Amino acid sequence: MADYKPAEMMTIAAARSLKNDDICFVGIGQPSAACNLARLTHAPDITLIYESGTLATKPTVLPLSIGDGELCETALTTVSVPEMFRYWLQGGRIKVGFLGGAQIDKYANLNTTVVGPYDKPKVRLPGAGGAPEIATSCGEILIIMAQGKRAFVEKLDFVTSIGHVTGGDSRAKLGVKTKGPVKLITDMAVWEPDPVTKEMTVVSIHPGVTREQIQENTGWPVKFAAHVSETPAPTAKELEVLRELHARTNRAHAAA
Amino acid sequence: MARITTLSEAIADAVHDGDTIALEGFTHLIPHAACHEIIRQGRKNLTLIRMTPDLVYDQMIGMGCVSKLVFSWGGNPGVGSLHRFRDAVENGLPHKLELEEHSHAAMANAYEAGAAGLPLAVFRGYIGGDLPKVNPKIKRITCPFTGEELAAIPSHRPDVAVIHAQRADRAGNVMIEGVLGVQKEAVLASKRQVVTVEEIVDELPQRSLNAVVLPHWTVGNVVAVPGGAFPSYAAGYYPRNNSFYKKWDDIAKDRDTFAAWMKENVLDKGPEAFAQYARKHQAAAE
Secondary structure (H helix, E strand, O other): OOOOOOOHHHHHHHHOOOOOEEEEEEEEOOOHHHHHHHHOOOOOOOEEOOOOOEEEOOOOOOOOOOOHHHHHOOOEEEOHHHHHHHHHHOOOOEEEEOOOOOEOOOOOEOOOOOOOOOOOEEEEEOOOOOOHHHHHHEEEEEEEEOOOOOOOOOOOOOEEEEOOOOOOOOHHHHHOOOOOOOEHHHHHHEEOOOOOOOEEEEEEEEOOHHHHHHHHHOOOOOOOEEEEEOOOOOOOHHHHHHHHHHHHHHHHHHHH | OOOEEHHHHHHHHHHOOOEEEEEOOOOOOOOOOHHHHHHHHHOOOEEEEEEOOHHHHHHHHHOOOOEEEEOOOEOOOOOEHHHHHHHHHHHOOOHHHHHHEHHHHHHHHHHHHHHHHHHHHEOOOOOOOOHHHOOOOOEEEEOOOOOEEEEEEEOOOEEEEEEEEEEOOOOEEEOOOOOOHHHHHHHHOOOOOEEEEEEEEOOOOOOOOOOOOOHHHOOOOEEEEOOOOOOOOOOEEEEOOHHHHHHHHHHHHHHHHHHHHHHHHOOOOOOHHHHHHHHHHHHOOO
């Protein structure tokens, strides 16, 4: 079996969650790597949309920013940012939203605003960006985040965008008709919401990772599904395409 | 009719202490040269509006020009934090910074409503999260036809919009291509405008019948500043300098390093310093 890093397993497991006919709103960083890996492997026709207005973009290197020229040059078309958020996102045209965050709780609510109190933060994070409306307007949400006790917390310091709120039917009760987070992909496992409680539950563990390690890197008592499978290890092809993508990207960013 | 002028005259004319100003650009066409001129002219107590405050707002905040920031995402894209912004929020340095924080959808809607001459923006958003708890300008409004509850915020009506574009003609008609962001809306929502461009040409080049052109009577001041978006980019002229964005992290992390960089590259220079970036990439492409 090929040697690989947990971060590579995470990106590859996330890429596998995407289908060829998906229309996906892509966040910068980890989501962008996963979406483009999917496009370069099993989902060549996937529609990738970035909030800078680029529709159906096919970058050869990963963008550093959400509006890199590469995204616009390889897109089917580029619309203004108000049009992107009004017609395409709010209009219900986007099937999958792909998010990350600084903190997540057991119902997959996300914080990208502050660590500590809002008025006197310990760490001021960048803020919401598109997340609050991506989280409620896309048909469903995928989340990619590396595990750790500072990121996987019992209580968020700030709820920037909602997942399953307080569980059960609390999301629907707010009047939100979309599904919310259907999958959380980490460097250790794949989690899905329990059908009734909506608590994120481990359904698949990456090779070589133990239940104890998952618990040690989660700030609440972890629920495991009745049948937990092992995530298939990255294939040689997946690793090769991902590493080439990162190498191309690093060369391009250093040269600019 | 647009006034074709110099950058120092345009900023002196359009930007005053205490103004609410929007320097827009969604990673593309960010008006770096105009930001530097505002800093050189020592403007104070500005309220800055921007969807994605990045290096230019980090610079203005760090230099003490800003009392309030209206925004939705403040970071160095793909790199990390804005350290001068964080220093202001976390430590009140160089002075306290008031925040009015939104989501991208809210900001984009507020610019569009401003351009449309409306007092408010209405959209489906801000459901369930904490932003409405810390921003009293986020309200709920009920649709009189369906009863659906929607989000409402005041429209953006900045005193001044500052943008960078590829080209203008000699009358001051401005043409923008590529990632458009909210620049058209920001200009049409504002009372006064400063538009820097890569070049002023006799005639705008052959273009799509639906090209984005801001007519000369919507843009108060037009200034040729070749390279004026660097290290951001101008599609068709020069690429985004991603390595500078990475370097900015080290420059801005430390207050003294930041101050030294600002003195050497902003306070002691003029807008002509940007021309080297335009030329460099043209030469490299040949």
